[in-house]
Amino acid sequence: MQIRFVIPVILLVASSLAHAQSAPAGKTPEQLAAELKWLKPGEVGRIADKAEFHVKEGYTFLDNKDTDTFLKLNGNLPPGNAYTIASEKNRWFGVLSFTDDGYIKDDEKIDADALLKTLKERNVAGNEEKRKQGVPTLTLEGWSFPPRYDTETKRLEWGTRLRAQDNNQEVVNVSTKILGRSGYTNAVLVTEPATMERDMADFKVALKNFDYVSGEKYSEWKQGDKVAAFGLGALVLGGAAAVATSKGGFKMVFLAIAAGAAALWGGFKKFFGRK
Template sequence: MWKQIAGAAALALASWAAQAQGTPAEAASSAANAEQELGRQISALGWLKPGTSGSVANKAAFKASEKYTFLGTADTDKFLQLNGNPPPGDAYTIAPVQGSWFGILSFADEGYIKDDEQIDAAALLKQLKEQNVASNERKRQQGYPTMTLEGWAIPPRYDSSSKRLEWGTRFISDADKQPVVNVSTRILGRSGYTSAVLVTSPATLDADLADFKSALKDYDYVSGEKYSEWKQGDKVAAIGLGALVVGGAAAVASSKGGLKGILLAIAAGAAALWTGIKKLFGRKS
């Protein structure tokens, strides 16, 4: 199960610019070249074409469209590394063709999760902040920048009709005090659940969350794996809804930039990829 994506990219573009020697113009040129190279590498990944589907752990599928695309596990590892995050090895990426967010998916084979638990948001946040302290210590030892959990962006809420649990967390980068918002969704299935984490900026949270939810309409469990298809004798998870929040809300992802124009860049070349893109978490020059 994919557990953590460390937030590291808030340092990268600024570091490239700072390392450039000479005049401000030369420093700006160096940063621009670094952006173009980043764009070239991201555009070269195996983004799905419209109308094709990507499998998620053989339990579910995401169908790419004119609006949303998808990466498998190997390319997701590369994508996250390019954005300054450690590769999880078992995650998938969804992203808009035009937009400035991305989502990370993974499947946990925990069994059928009963959804009758009452959620105590205050108690869960207290546990998450304690976890955040320990997580940051591990990141320091591994050489990744740290982020401090500030609170809920969206308190936990469960939709019994769609079988989806959702919450959002607000983090601050300890390096440059830039904000990061993760919105997490858990999609319950017959034999486990899908973790779907939206990575975005507080400034665009509402619009990006709506777009993220729209993208998830193209995600569904395959026949035999839907929540409604559980039957007596199937594995039942030992955890409830609250444990899903505690087990996943402290995962932090970061981005060196948005993904606007990604398919145009794949078609037309890397130079167009990052032109005019809003940097979500990079320092200002």
């Protein structure tokens, strides 16, 4: 069996907007995006009936249906189970999705060097597949910062540096995994390398408004609940998908969120001030 290894990536390439979903006559993608139901401060966004995002001043939220539309407007294939949080003051947004792989034990020591080696091997294989599909490649160059786990918040985060083939632009991917009782929430920051540090700090502030609902918190795990067949290290590699692929079980799937998305967000957020 031929196995295709694929790494989820945030592709920050401004040219991607040229491939965005066609807008009706008289309306720009920015205007269409501004017409989506962005939640206002005081409202609560539900994430897969597992978690909530309490919208505070300066931030907003889209449900999964409007997130699909938003991602299409940015030239992306919507995963169908994603939600959007965004800053109204800075040029970033985050894509959140819940995976019910079970309770993940967090007692594993993370070997960043070994993980990077595996990620680079999969990056090579993933780029081969991209070339076959005529998609620009991204070369993994190293960590922006290595995986680190916060035992209090039960959050695992890391950043990678990649190089885009078509314009030689450096791309920064920042991923956060938030552990819960029955799985984890994947939170991916979409931003630009030049503002990554500032936006990462703002992203963390926004995620303080995220929490699992009662009965789904990590601390509420009970004997007999489903336990994931992998630990923190495999979570960096893709969770259950990485485990199954390593055993020849199934193919992993491309997730490419175009970075023109950050540019689009910066373009249409001015519309909020007019409402």
